[in-house]
Amino acid sequence: MLTQMSSLESARASIAQARSVAVLTGAGISQESGIPTFRGPGGLWRNFRAEDLATPEAFARDPQLVWEWYAWRRGIIAQAQPNAAHHALAEWEPRVESFLLITQNVDGLHDRAGSQKLAKLHGDIWQVLCTRCGRRERNELVPLEPLPPRCLCGAIQRPDIVWFGEALPTEVWQQAVEATAHAQVFLVVGTSAIVHPAASLPAMAREAGAVLIEVNFEPTPLSALADLSFRGKAGELLPALLGA
Numbered sequence: 001m002l003t004q005m006s007s008l009e010s011a012r013a014s015i016a017q018a019r020s021v022a023v024l025t026g027a028g029i030s031q032e033s034g035i036p037t038f039r040g041p042g043g044l045w046r047n048f049r050a051e052d053l054a055t056p057e058a059f060a061r062d063p064q065l066v067w068e069w070y071a072w073r074r075g076i077i078a079q080a081q082p083n084a085a086h087h088a089l090a091e092w093e094p095r096v097e098s099f100l101l102i103t104q105n106v107d108g109l110h111d112r113a114g115s116q117k118l119a120k121l122h123g124d125i126w127q128v129l130c131t132r133c134g135r136r137e138r139n140e141l142v143p144l145e146p147l148p149p150r151c152l153c154g155a156i157q158r159p160d161i162v163w164f165g166e167a168l169p170t171e172v173w174q175q176a177v178e179a180t181a182h183a184q185v186f187l188v189v190g191t192s193a194i195v196h197p198a199a200s201l202p203a204m205a206r207e208a209g210a211v212l213i214e215v216n217f218e219p220t221p222l223s224a225l226a227d228l229s230f231r232g233k234a235g236e237l238l239p240a241l242l243g244a
């Protein structure tokens, strides 16, 4: 624990000096808000893995099944509140000259905690997209009716979310790459770091000279690359690292 203590001091020093920061978050940051992660315990839904459901092929085969998964998740998220980790990041943002919070999460908890400089790589669970005319709209109904929801044009809508095999929104991705290339500190929180291209950002940051700091329950493929790697809960570690 002594090593984690002195690493904490060292991380706090890098954080205090940094004028440009990028943060990458994953499902682990919302775990303490009661939202199941994808690959951890409770990550399965009716024995399906995210990889079985979060694809255009799965939706084409059985839109009802995929929508039932999203409706279940929307019900959980609607009940959840941002936790101390989301709040610590929102409070950090105005203290740094150049800041970007890059999230893989679709749950909207960063917005609700007050983060504004936010790049949502994988979309938003409260937004839907027409499969025919491409029209987007917000839909915050819980429970969601009808299921699947329909566009004004009559066609089925889909979640406005990036599935496996689909490209990330170009501008959002560009913004993330740019912030990564300029970051003096790059903080990674609660991601298994296996889903690309998001998982390539930390290495990009490290190569560009950033101090790479990881916060996770368990070791990940990034842990060996990170300058400082902290094992524990985001809701406890982020306030300790970022607290003014």
Ligand code: BJW
Pocket (backbone or CB within 6 Å): 025, 026, 027, 028, 029, 031, 032, 037, 038, 039, 040, 043, 050, 054, 104, 105, 106, 122, 161, 162, 163, 164, 165, 166, 167, 168, 189, 190, 191, 192, 193, 194, 195, 196, 197, 215, 216, 217, 218, 220, 232, 233, 234, 235
């Ligand atoms: C805690 C904690 C606590 C828990 N405190 N920590 C090789 C190289 C590059 C790409 C590929 C490749 N092989 C295959 C690909 C393609 C694929 C991919 O990466 N597959 C991998 C599985 C290998 N990628 C794609 O398809 C992407 N698109 C793409 O590549 O397009 C190419 C293209 C270009 C041009 C035209 C067309 C195509 C798209 C990826 C989309 C991912 N979408 C999902 C689901 C949809 C969103 C949703 O429904 O919510 O996004 S998958 C799912 O995984 C979700 C997540 O955002 C994403 C990442 O998961 P995350 O956040 O890391 O969660 P977990 O559960 O994995 O980890 C949680 C972590 O938290 C754990 O480590 C815990 O220890 C920790 N933790 N509690 C701290 N309290």
Ligand code: ZN
Pocket (backbone or CB within 6 Å): 130, 131, 132, 133, 134, 135, 151, 152, 153, 154, 155
């Ligand atoms: Zn339509």
